Amino acid sequence: MLEEALTVSEVARRSGFAPSALRFYEREGLITAQRTDGGQRRYGRIVLRRLAFIRAARQVGLALEEVREVLAELPESRTPTRADWSRISRLWRERLDEQIEALVALRDGLDSCIGCGCLSLKRCQTLNPQDIAAAGGPGAVYLPRRLRDPLPG
Amino acid sequence: MLEEALTVSEVARRSGFAPSALRFYEREGLITAQRTDGGQRRYGRIVLRRLAFIRAARQVGLALEEVREVLAELPESRTPTRADWSRISRLWRERLDEQIEALVALRDGLDSCIGCGCLSLKRCQTLNPQDIAAAGGPGAVYLPRRLRDPLPG
DNA sequence: GCTTGACTTAAACCTTACTTTAACTTTTAC
């Protein structure tokens, strides 16, 4: 065991995840750990980055499945290089850009809705999708693509 | 029954929600319906707006509980006035602004991470929270407030 | 007036993302 080995409770404290979540993530293949002779987990410091990444991703609304895919790009065996992080950051950035774009579109739609005379069912495109929907298929078709997809959860 | 009464399947088609979801939302108090003598649901057109609202909210990641709170501001008994919508839109807008802000902060954090020389564990603030966390309590404390709160799901 | 498609209910089931529990073992500190 290297002297950088971290126990479960240390990782829990420093990452903000509950020990049960750490075990869960390990079962799900998002993180890994070494074991002591007695079978207890010992983590390398690298796990803290992966956990920070997981936290950020979850908080932005990505499913664990998506997070796993992105983390699969990061080597577990060697210290990630700058190129590793750069590749992931770029992937990540696209996803964030999409989501930001979708939120902005929704917000601006609502803004115009405030001023559009919503009393008329026919005029408000943001909150009154049925005419478009009736013509173009089911769902809120006025929304940007990202927001029309089914939710992860 | 007024002649504007919509059946379940009509509302399902025009809103994009499955009939089972409509019944679920009714149980949860997000929408209401009249009944025929035989006990079948008949919806007023107003329900389509509420459903569009629910859809947009869900897709942005709001919990149904939050949606219910916002929808509680909308009268079921009378046609919502411009003031009703305006009040809600403004509430909604704040929420969207917060979420957009959080996403932008995360994205920009990642951007700087690409260029910051992430090889050094000590330098990257976005993906390496442990030092701050160790000092300031558990969790990813470098994140904007919204993203540090527990997830709805 | 009857068939067919749409509708009704309660209850069970599903997925995601974890947490809790129970029974037991390791480590650490004194």
Add this chain to the structure above:
DNA sequence: GTAAAAGTTAAAGTAAGGTTTAAGTCAAGC
């Protein structure tokens, strides 16, 4: 060397947000 704190597992439980099923009723068209 022993007690307490921390760790282990499998399995069950939880919560949100619905969907599916089963068994039966209503409404519309011919």
